[in-house]
Amino acid sequence: MASDPRRTDHAISNQRIFCHLRNVRAFLLSVALPLLMVACGGDYSGNSAQAELSALSCAGNASLLPAASTNVVGQGHYVKQCQSCHGASGDGSPSGPSLVGCTSCGDIDTLTNRIATTMPTADVTQCDVDCARETADYILTAFKQNATFADASCAIEGIEVMSPERTLYKASLNLAGEALERDDAEFFARSGDGGIDDVLDVVMESPAFYERLKEIYNDRLHQDKYLPNEDALNLLDSNEFPNRKWYSSVASSSVAGPERDLYYFLRNETNQAIAQEALELVAYVVRKERPFTEILTADFTVVNAYSARVYGYDPDALGFATIDTVANKPFKTFDQLPAGLQQFARYDPTDFREVRVSIQGGSKAGTVIPHAGVLTMPMFLNRFPTTNTNLNRHRSRMVFEIFLDTDILQIPGSREAAAVDESSASPTLTNPDCVVCHKVMDPVASLFQNWDDRGRYSLRRLSRTPWPADMYYRGINGKIMPLESHVDNSVQWLGAELVKDARFARSTVKTLYEGLTGQKALFPPSDLFGADSVERAAYTAQRAFLGAVERELINSQWNIKTAIKEIVKGPYFRAESISANEAIHATAGTARLLTPEMLDRKIVAVTGKAWKYSWQSRSKLHKLESGGYNALYGGMDSNDVTTRITQPNGLMAAVQERMASEVACQSIGRDFYRPQQDRLLFPLVTKDQAPVDEDGNSDPAGEAAIRANLVHLHWKLFGDTVTSNSPEVNETYAVFMRAFESGNELRASDPNNWSLKRLYSGCAIQKDPVTDETLAEADKIYLDERYVMRSWQTVLNYMFSDYQFLYE
Amino acid sequence: MDRRNFLRMAAASGMTLGLPMTASLANAAPNRFWVSVHASGGWDPTILCDPKGDAARSDGRGAVNNFATADIRNAGSIAYAPASASITDAVVRAEIDAMYDTFFQTHAGRLLVINGVDTRTNSHSTGTRTTWSGSADLGMPAFAALAAAASAPNEPMSFLTNGGYDYTDGIVAAARVSGSGQFSDLANPNHPSAGSNNRYLPDTTFEALAASKRQRLEQLMSTEQLPQRKKMMSDLFGVRSSGRNNLDAISQKLEGRTTSGLKGQAEMAVAAFSTGLGVSANLVTGGFDTHGNHDTSHYPRMRTLLDGVHHLWTRLEEEGLADRTTVVISSDFGRTPYYNSGNGKDHWNVTSVMAMGAGIRGGRTIGATDPEFRALRVNPQTFLPDSSGIVLTPGHVHRALRRLAGIESADLDRRYPIQADTLNLFS
Numbered sequence A: 001m002a003s004d005p006r007r008t009d010h011a012i013s014n015q016r017i018f019c020h021l022r023n024v025r026a027f028l029l030s031v032a033l034p035l036l037m038v039a040c041g042g043d044y045s046g047n048s049a050q051a052e053l054s055a056l057s058c059a060g061n062a063s064l065l066p067a068a069s070t071n072v073v074g075q076g077h078y079v080k081q082c083q084s085c086h087g088a089s090g091d092g093s094p095s096g097p098s099l100v101g102c103t104s105c106g107d108i109d110t111l112t113n114r115i116a117t118t119m120p121t122a123d124v125t126q127c128d129v130d131c132a133r134e135t136a137d138y139i140l141t142a143f144k145q146n147a148t149f150a151d152a153s154c155a156i157e158g159i160e161v162m163s164p165e166r167t168l169y170k171a172s173l174n175l176a177g178e179a180l181e182r183d184d185a186e187f188f189a190r191s192g193d194g195g196i197d198d199v200l201d202v203v204m205e206s207p208a209f210y211e212r213l214k215e216i217y218n219d220r221l222h223q224d225k226y227l228p229n230e231d232a233l234n235l236l237d238s239n240e241f242p243n244r245k246w247y248s249s250v251a252s253s254s255v256a257g258p259e260r261d262l263y264y265f266l267r268n269e270t271n272q273a274i275a276q277e278a279l280e281l282v283a284y285v286v287r288k289e290r291p292f293t294e295i296l297t298a299d300f301t302v303v304n305a306y307s308a309r310v311y312g313y314d315p316d317a318l319g320f321a322t323i324d325t326v327a328n329k330p331f332k333t334f335d336q337l338p339a340g341l342q343q344f345a346r347y348d349p350t351d352f353r354e355v356r357v358s359i360q361g362g363s364k365a366g367t368v369i370p371h372a373g374v375l376t377m378p379m380f381l382n383r384f385p386t387t388n389t390n391l392n393r394h395r396s397r398m399v400f401e402i403f404l405d406t407d408i409l410q411i412p413g414s415r416e417a418a419a420v421d422e423s424s425a426s427p428t429l430t431n432p433d434c435v436v437c438h439k440v441m442d443p444v445a446s447l448f449q450n451w452d453d454r455g456r457y458s459l460r461r462l463s464r465t466p467w468p469a470d471m472y473y474r475g476i477n478g479k480i481m482p483l484e485s486h487v488d489n490s491v492q493w494l495g496a497e498l499v500k501d502a503r504f505a506r507s508t509v510k511t512l513y514e515g516l517t518g519q520k521a522l523f524p525p526s527d528l529f530g531a532d533s534v535e536r537a538a539y540t541a542q543r544a545f546l547g548a549v550e551r552e553l554i555n556s557q558w559n560i561k562t563a564i565k566e567i568v569k570g571p572y573f574r575a576e577s578i579s580a581n582e583a584i585h586a587t588a589g590t591a592r593l594l595t596p597e598m599l600d601r602k603i604v605a606v607t608g609k610a611w612k613y614s615w616q617s618r619s620k621l622h623k624l625e626s627g628g629y630n631a632l633y634g635g636m637d638s639n640d641v642t643t644r645i646t647q648p649n650g651l652m653a654a655v656q657e658r659m660a661s662e663v664a665c666q667s668i669g670r671d672f673y674r675p676q677q678d679r680l681l682f683p684l685v686t687k688d689q690a691p692v693d694e695d696g697n698s699d700p701a702g703e704a705a706i707r708a709n710l711v712h713l714h715w716k717l718f719g720d721t722v723t724s725n726s727p728e729v730n731e732t733y734a735v736f737m738r739a740f741e742s743g744n745e746l747r748a749s750d751p752n753n754w755s756l757k758r759l760y761s762g763c764a765i766q767k768d769p770v771t772d773e774t775l776a777e778a779d780k781i782y783l784d785e786r787y788v789m790r791s792w793q794t795v796l797n798y799m800f801s802d803y804q805f806l807y808e
Numbered sequence B: 001m002d003r004r005n006f007l008r009m010a011a012a013s014g015m016t017l018g019l020p021m022t023a024s025l026a027n028a029a030p031n032r033f034w035v036s037v038h039a040s041g042g043w044d045p046t047i048l049c050d051p052k053g054d055a056a057r058s059d060g061r062g063a064v065n066n067f068a069t070a071d072i073r074n075a076g077s078i079a080y081a082p083a084s085a086s087i088t089d090a091v092v093r094a095e096i097d098a099m100y101d102t103f104f105q106t107h108a109g110r111l112l113v114i115n116g117v118d119t120r121t122n123s124h125s126t127g128t129r130t131t132w133s134g135s136a137d138l139g140m141p142a143f144a145a146l147a148a149a150a151s152a153p154n155e156p157m158s159f160l161t162n163g164g165y166d167y168t169d170g171i172v173a174a175a176r177v178s179g180s181g182q183f184s185d186l187a188n189p190n191h192p193s194a195g196s197n198n199r200y201l202p203d204t205t206f207e208a209l210a211a212s213k214r215q216r217l218e219q220l221m222s223t224e225q226l227p228q229r230k231k232m233m234s235d236l237f238g239v240r241s242s243g244r245n246n247l248d249a250i251s252q253k254l255e256g257r258t259t260s261g262l263k264g265q266a267e268m269a270v271a272a273f274s275t276g277l278g279v280s281a282n283l284v285t286g287g288f289d290t291h292g293n294h295d296t297s298h299y300p301r302m303r304t305l306l307d308g309v310h311h312l313w314t315r316l317e318e319e320g321l322a323d324r325t326t327v328v329i330s331s332d333f334g335r336t337p338y339y340n341s342g343n344g345k346d347h348w349n350v351t352s353v354m355a356m357g358a359g360i361r362g363g364r365t366i367g368a369t370d371p372e373f374r375a376l377r378v379n380p381q382t383f384l385p386d387s388s389g390i391v392l393t394p395g396h397v398h399r400a401l402r403r404l405a406g407i408e409s410a411d412l413d414r415r416y417p418i419q420a421d422t423l424n425l426f427s
Helices: A005-013 A023-038 A049-055 A058-064 A072-081 A108-118 A129-144 A147-157 A164-176 A182-189 A193-203 A207-221 A258-275 A277-287 A305-311 A339-345 A378-383 A393-403 A432-447 A490-500 A502-517 A533-555 A560-569 A596-607 A650-673 A700-718 A727-749 A788-800 B003-012 B090-110 B124-133 B143-151 B183-187 B203-223 B227-241 B247-254 B261-274 B294-318 B394-404 B411-415
Strands: A159-161 A301-303 A353-355 A575-578 B033-039 B073-075 B078-080 B111-118 B157-161 B278-285 B325-331 B350-357 B364-366
Touching (some): A108 A129, A164 A182, A164 A193, A164 A207, A258 A305, A277 A301, A393 A432, A393 A490, A393 A502, A432 A490, A502 A560, A533 A560, A596 A650, A650 A788, A650 B157, A650 B227, A700 A788, A727 A788, A727 B203, A788 B203, B033 B143, B033 B261, B078 B090, B078 B364, B090 B294, B090 B350, B111 B394, B143 B394, B157 B261, B183 B247, B203 B227, B247 B261, B261 B278, B261 B294, B278 B294
Parallel strands (some): B033 B325, B111 B364
Antiparallel strands (some): A159 A575, B073 B078, B325 B350
16 A cells, blocks of 8 residues: 555645644655655664663673672662662662662762762761762662563563554554554554654644643643632632733623633633643643753743733733634634634634743732742642641652652651650651651752742742741752752752652653553562562563663653653553563553543544534543543542542443444444545445345345455454454454344334334434534435444444453 | 552463452342441541540640530440530531531440541551551552452442542452433443433344354453453453343432432442442542641531431431441541641541441440540450550451451452451450
8 A cells, every 4th residue: 555656645745734633644644654765664773772672682691690799798788778768679669769770870980979979868978988889889780780680671572562553553542542544554564663653753743642641641740630610720829910810801701692602711721721731831841842851940831822811921922823713713602702802712722832920919029930840830739738737748748759759658667656756846857767758758848948838939038937947958869958049949959859860760751651551560579568589570571671761761861752652662562462471471561441531532533523412512531521421431530539440340331331332323324424435434335235135145245345344443443454354354244244134134024114224313414414404315314224324333332342442 | 550460460361379359250239338438638536536625735735625525425435526615606516516416316326436546657648548458558458349349349339439548459340420310321321311212223233232242352351362451351341241230220219319428429329239239338528637727627527527427327227228238437547636836736646437337336435545645555355445455556447347347367358468456346
């Protein structure tokens, strides 16, 4: 197919780029195809994670085995001061990263310096330079490139990965909700991993990818809690930001009509932009190809034309993009508004620009906010709140957990005695049982001292309440923040320190890995649970892979698209079967029940329409659709529910059955109504093409067309590259035939029953789906006298509720 | 994913001698039910079932409570708190007192109060996990999940959760239900709308289709090579094969609506139990993390909690389920026995547990705290203060719960060990 000149012609003629998700495939042909033809046949040549692991192949094990003997002195230091967090075998724990195949250890001097200046985190004075050098020597010889790490690369080799075609199908759906056409996938797959990179580069330019990225980070940050109503805006101080509800002075909501519609449109766009400010910064940094570290260091925030007014900015002065309100009305009654009001809704809500915010009113008016990426955003600070006695400790804990992959609560220590020390004046400073955690947590908590419980910023020296004397000095990892030039912008100092910490790369890759695969990264093997060699090997194999991805991320100047590509091409995303080390790879491969959001996108991608009633504004799986199935299907609201259900229950199984029935119904008439060449589901058959003729004689041409269309559906819905006589197609053909035969028997038994000759009315097309105009009788799709369309409807129902459709 | 998950996957693949996945499919409808009621945020037992009064503390930090010690009320041998004097609105105070009286006077005979339970933490996440699993370890399933897994893991709503600690470790699928209007649609996937005679496909076609789907899933399971996928397919097959997917019944039971909040959660749980669709439920009500203005914020939350549990019990009785249902009520931890500068109370490791219903000998308060709300050692048989005794922990409560649920020494019990002795707390 790829050599077909019509493809190239078509590709070249298609000049639309990223206007809409539907254009992604066309873009693959128009831009990526010519590029690929130049580089055809080449392998991915980057310094990829796979290449790195490949270099550590089994054959090379001997050269990687540690030659030096164990540094006994260093081992002693390690056991005493490091082991509790990093594990006896260097495997790590929730409170300390793995040192096996250490990503950031560097050479002996680098590691010595790091240990001497930052370890142990609770008290850096406990290990001086000599101690640090001995310890570094031990770590490098014992954990870095030892046999365990080399074995890990061998273990990964036991995972057999899926084909590039299937990988592309899966990745496109996962990252952009786009079902790649089979011929496109096969074309790009001919270049192996290089082709995967090319397609992913395009996919990751689509608007849907940035929505997906926001979704992945919302699973960490839970900012969508504030999406409903004016929940985000209500948390901004009305004195400091008197324009927070600027739309109230533009339009009234008191009377139903276009002005009320405008009011709600402006309100929703404004609230959403403030609620998702942190998520938008994540998307913005990636879209602009900035180093991902800027999510914690950016001295700006991002606004769209609607939220800009909240912070006192004129959207026209910032030059926001506008939309074509004729082709894409912001809301149904937009045309009925006077021009003076229409202008407020003409901006593209997805266009975000960077601004610095100043407090707009009240006693602090004019104060410039010292931004530190998401760390200083009002909704981030509200989502992880504090109190007068908590003193930002919760914020500190969440910073460690989200950005440094460290669970402070898992720091080993004795809590067998009372958890509360009443006898000490300042137990967090003096009681060893308390100090072990607080010395890590409290310095970071102190860094947030300019930000109050509502996320409001104040100059500390003007505060009436002094920062408590029994809190640790501002700092992190044992490093005290220099006061000079940081007194009132200490969170900026924190952001800069966080991105220098090797754990930031670890947490970033882990977030992406878990978002893309739907699986938690393996937990460090714990002696507590009697970890055995298999578990250790599984963990080490995965850690070796993720460590290599972390290095790729850092080497790419923190371009997370690089990390995403490495994960997609890697063995854990692509595992299809296991040829060796079966026990170790018991958890390899993705087996994710699609989240409501992912299933929603997949339905749209394959059928062209969301699962919804015509009168609904959103799909039944959308998180904000009242009375929908999002919560029932395991979704989260980022408020009370912050985890997803990943294992189906009986209710979820019932939702699947309901979805299959309804989506098959809404798709059948709609797809057959389209011109055959434009059909998504039935491009290779007509609506009355049966496997037998009117007399009951077999019709080979009819059967061939049906089988060809089944091949199309197997790719479209499952990503399966099957042939018309494969067992899979035979099985689905049998489903078609059973429905066809039983339906015709039923029809024959009651020939005057009108309802047996037509689709159920809700599945039929009597009006044009776009214009809503009643169709001419010949154009209507409802008669099904030979039971062909209902046989296809049965096939669709069968496939929509199939494991391969519902899981990834 | 922790070690237990790892083992579970390995076991599913047949690659190791792993422990059994879950209880075998139960044939009979569930006949024993469990409800966990979580007061989210860390409640203050001293204004509920372990009241201290307004005697000044010796360390100058004021009093534990803002009500007179003499005003502490009793329902049989169970003491409970009056409303705080710092609630200035007389109407609100009267309503709170009325709710407390209603709850304790109505339920004292069946209510067991366990005071002086040391959670050994003041962290919300650790405390919640410890209170509802019996251990601070990561990866421990909630008791409600264990109970459902042991009894009927494949019912559509075996373990109904509204949040709180609902980690299952994969032994049972948790179900979340946010409303009551969808059950008819879910019960009849081939009916375009509830009560309609229309069908998307003729019934004969639809029935044949269901058989094809089962066949297909079995075929996939037999050929799948990745253990994780095989496990997922097996789980899906299990929940699809449940023969009592009688969602219509629950729809009729709820008559299309539920009350909001904790009461609504209770109604849904009881409906699930009474229709044989559920075994256990997590009920949750929040707002207890009152670091500021403790009394005025915390008492109304207690009122909501008691009102919800009272409603739960009323519904259980109406459905004839009260004698087969055990209800446990607790929180992340307790709150400090003194007020901070904002009239709030901060986190405190000592808490209480209340239990009522099947298997619980009520009318008792066991365990103890001192006047400043520190857990006292108690005799492990009598549960009276005993300086050479033990400090009660959530581990003890859960060992007793597991015994009550009949899963002590079962595979699930061995798989998720709790480091505590089994005490005769409940009977």
